[in-house]
Amino acid sequence: MTISNSNSPLARREALANRLEQLTRMIEIRSVEDRIQKLFAEGHVRGSTHLASGQEAVSVGIARSIDPDDIVTCTYRGHGHALALGVTPAGVIGEICGRVIGCAGGLGGSMHLVEPEVGLLPTAAIIGAGLPIACGAAMAARARGKDRIAVSIFGDGSANIGAFHEALNFAAIRKLPVVFVCENNLYGEYTRIQLSTPVEDIAIRATSYNMPGVIVDGQDADKVAEAMAAAVARARRGEGPTLIEMKTYRYSGHSRSDPATYRPAGELDAWLKRDPIDIFASRLIEEGVLAAGGLEPLKAETREAVERATAEVLESPAPDLGEILSHIGAHSAGGDQRWNFWSR
Amino acid sequence: MAKIWIRQAVLRALDDAMSDDPSVIVMGEDIAAAGGPFKVTEGLLAAHGPERVIDTPISEMAFMGAAVGAAVCGLKPVVEMMFIEFIGVALDQLTTQAATMRYLSRGKLTTPLVVRASAGAGQGFGCQHSQMLDHWFRGTPGLKVAVTSNARTTYGLLRSAIEDPDPVVILEPRILYAEREEYEFDKSYRIPLGKAEIARPGSDATLVTCGAMRRVALAAAEASSANIEVIDLLTLWPWDRKTVMESVARTGRLVTLEEAPPGSGWGGEVAATIATEAFGSLKAPPHRITLPEAPVPYSGVLEARFLPSPAYVAEQVSALVSTNKPPLPWWRKAA
Numbered sequence: 001m002t003i004s005n006s007n008s009p010l011a012r013r014e015a016l017a018n019r020l021e022q023l024t025r026m027i028e029i030r031s032v033e034d035r036i037q038k039l040f041a042e043g044h045v046r047g048s049t050h051l052a053s054g055q056e057a058v059s060v061g062i063a064r065s066i067d068p069d070d071i072v073t074c075t076y077r078g079h080g081h082a083l084a085l086g087v088t089p090a091g092v093i094g095e096i097c098g099r100v101i102g103c104a105g106g107l108g109g110s111m112h113l114v115e116p117e118v119g120l121l122p123t124a125a126i127i128g129a130g131l132p133i134a135c136g137a138a139m140a141a142r143a144r145g146k147d148r149i150a151v152s153i154f155g156d157g158s159a160n161i162g163a164f165h166e167a168l169n170f171a172a173i174r175k176l177p178v179v180f181v182c183e184n185n186l187y188g189e190y191t192r193i194q195l196s197t198p199v200e201d202i203a204i205r206a207t208s209y210n211m212p213g214v215i216v217d218g219q220d221a222d223k224v225a226e227a228m229a230a231a232v233a234r235a236r237r238g239e240g241p242t243l244i245e246m247k248t249y250r251y252s253g254h255s256r257s258d259p260a261t262y263r264p265a266g267e268l269d270a271w272l273k274r275d276p277i278d279i280f281a282s283r284l285i286e287e288g289v290l291a292a293g294g295l296e297p298l299k300a301e302t303r304e305a306v307e308r309a310t311a312e313v314l315e316s317p318a319p320d321l322g323e324i325l326s327h328i329g330a331h332s333a334g335g336d337q338r339w340n341f342w343s344r
Numbered sequence: 345m346a347k348i349w350i351r352q353a354v355l356r357a358l359d360d361a362m363s364d365d366p367s368v369i370v371m372g373e374d375i376a377a378a379g380g381p382f383k384v385t386e387g388l389l390a391a392h393g394p395e396r397v398i399d400t401p402i403s404e405m406a407f408m409g410a411a412v413g414a415a416v417c418g419l420k421p422v423v424e425m426m427f428i429e430f431i432g433v434a435l436d437q438l439t440t441q442a443a444t445m446r447y448l449s450r451g452k453l454t455t456p457l458v459v460r461a462s463a464g465a466g467q468g469f470g471c472q473h474s475q476m477l478d479h480w481f482r483g484t485p486g487l488k489v490a491v492t493s494n495a496r497t498t499y500g501l502l503r504s505a506i507e508d509p510d511p512v513v514i515l516e517p518r519i520l521y522a523e524r525e526e527y528e529f530d531k532s533y534r535i536p537l538g539k540a541e542i543a544r545p546g547s548d549a550t551l552v553t554c555g556a557m558r559r560v561a562l563a564a565a566e567a568s569s570a571n572i573e574v575i576d577l578l579t580l581w582p583w584d585r586k587t588v589m590e591s592v593a594r595t596g597r598l599v600t601l602e603e604a605p606p607g608s609g610w611g612g613e614v615a616a617t618i619a620t621e622a623f624g625s626l627k628a629p630p631h632r633i634t635l636p637e638a639p640v641p642y643s644g645v646l647e648a649r650f651l652p653s654p655a656y657v658a659e660q661v662s663a664l665v666s667t668n669k670p671p672l673p674w675w676r677k678a679a
């Protein structure tokens with residue numbers, strides 16, 4: 001059994017130093033997304049969900065390149081990032097099913113995953129919200145004399161909102177230790193990037209804010225990690241922010257109600273040929289880390305683990321009604337549970 | 345009579361307004377080519393073309409502000425905010441710019457624009473996609489705010505809003521879009537802004553509500569032993585004092601039913617006005633039924649408790665009618 005099955009987000013995060021764990025985590029993300037889709041059909045999920053199948057290399061590439069006490073902000077398309085950062089499958093699936101076992105206790109849902117232990121602030125459902133927040137996290141790190149950094153993950157469509165430009169400018173003039181990661185999956189909702197954005201590469205926008213703008217093959221976890229390592233090092237040296245654009249693709253529609261009919265024929269198939277899990281598995285076979293033919297058994301094992309997590313979730317109760325009025329303010333029921341980011 | 349989806353009432357109102365007035369344009373995210381995230385603008389692009397039915401980038405500040413500029417200079421923009429929360433990133437353009445245009449120009453410059461947005465809870469969209477937020481706008485002189493509650497009020501309010509000379513925010517309870525209802529469209533039908541309607545006559549208490557709570561109030565009135573008059577306020581600002589005042593003069597009791605936390609709900613304004621100006625006709629203190637002062641929870645069990653149910657509303661109103669004392673809300677009883 002792999003460490004991925006640990007109940008500790010921190011242990012799961014630290015396990016990502018291992019090559020096989022990196023692959024397993026990518027498979028886990030895919031399996032969780034597949035299971036969530038099924039849970040939706042089974043009536044266990046309310047509202048909407050935004051799956052990230054196809055974007056697993058970005059999540060794992062980022063998570064293995066930063067420390068658990070670095071801070072991460074990201075969006076509603078955050079299941080993969082949460083899992084990569086260390087949140088357990090039961091924590092993610094449980095949240096999406098609105099159960100106590102969920103990482104936000106069932107109060108947040110699919111768009112709001114959180115785990116301070118591994119640096120994940122609540123994922124935001126408003127476009128652009130996370131970028132300025134990452135700037136502030138970086139300011140706090142510097143003020144506390146820590147060489148920690150903040151990472152903000154957002155989509156290509158989010159590069160057209162004011163907060164993107166304001167945050168990049170703000171981070172640049174203050175040389176804040178932030179890595180801005182744009183997951184360019186070619187679409188914002190039902191709109192192809194060319195129809196909403198006059199440049200093909202979001203990375204070019206770094207120029208206006210005098211920071212490096214880097215374009216990365218987002219389907220290759222090692223390339224993601226390599227670019228992240230450089231940006232993280234620059235940030236930790238106090239040289240300021242970087243904008244990294246990950247070229248990637250979401251296999252499913254924008255949300256559960258979207259059949260993605262706006263995509264040109266053949267586009268999905270072309271991307272499936274560069275599947276991030278396959279690319280990484282082949283590399284591990286070359287490296288001798290994974291036996292030839294080892295991918296399928298690993299997938300089966302991981303799916304089983306996700307199935308066990310799902311069973312655990314479905315046994316977990318809905319939150320107590322008292323939770324409705326808990327944690328509104330420091331004096332609300334539930335008590336003040338403030339996380340100390342600087343204790344480690 | 346034909347059965348229609350309530351969302352079709354939005355579409356018909358927009359389509360008819362665009363046909364009647366060439367200065368009406370519609371802007372928003374994925375509203376043109378994709379027909380709208382909630383399918384309320386399906387077919388508009390084909391009917392009116394890309395200069396009038398405009399897909400925007402994810403740039404609410406830009407298209408809200410563009411609506412202000414376009415309105416000042418002669419167009420009648422209707423802007424869609426997919427979820428009302430999204431206007432948070434564009435609020436300046438509406439509440440600070442559009443709302444002061446007429447005032448600052450001594451009446452020479454006006455902003456006849458409409459912001460329509462899906463709003464409200466009940467579907468498990470979580471705390472950042474489930475609020476009404478009417479108080480963001482009611483607190484701003486220069487803006488009007490209305491809430492739709494069925495196919496007819498959707499059509500009637502939207503047409504009036506588009507014809508209004510000032511900026512209007514129309515909140516559309518998202519939970520109603522996919523409901524089906526009997527309704528025959530009438531192109532000339534309008535609901536004047538500022539006018540409430542009596543949805544159900546009654547004699548024991550006046551239950552004032554709006555939006556998705558209208559049907560909750562009506563179901564509560566059916567279930568209650570008390571004879572409850574239900575008023576759908578329709579426009580939250582400026583609100584129809586006359587209709588409410590006359591009703592309270594007949595029933596002697598006022599209850600407001602709001603899909604909002606108490607601290608910011610419109611019911612506070614209605615209750616204060618009635619308590620001040622119709623004190624003599626009251627047999628009991630005004631009573632407000634609201635949400636608890638808390639974000640909207642995701643989990644289905646919690647969200648069901650969070651929103652007032654017909655049974656809860658019936659119980660609250662009946663208690664007021666039988667004792668002439670306002671009952672405690674459920675969360676204070678439990679504590």
Ligand SMILES: Cc1ncc(C[n+]2csc(CCOP(=O)(O)OP(=O)(O)O)c2C)c(N)n1
Pocket residue numbers: 077125126127128154155156157158159183185187188189254373402404426430433
């Ligand atoms: C301010 C704001 N406007 C609009 C939305 C609705 N919305 C949610 S996701 C989305 C598309 C975002 O596209 P992109 O940034 O490319 O991210 P992706 O979904 O592709 O990961 C939109 C428009 C929102 N959540 N917040």
Ligand SMILES: [Mg+2]
Pocket residue numbers: 155156157183184185186187188189
């Ligand atoms: Mg995108």
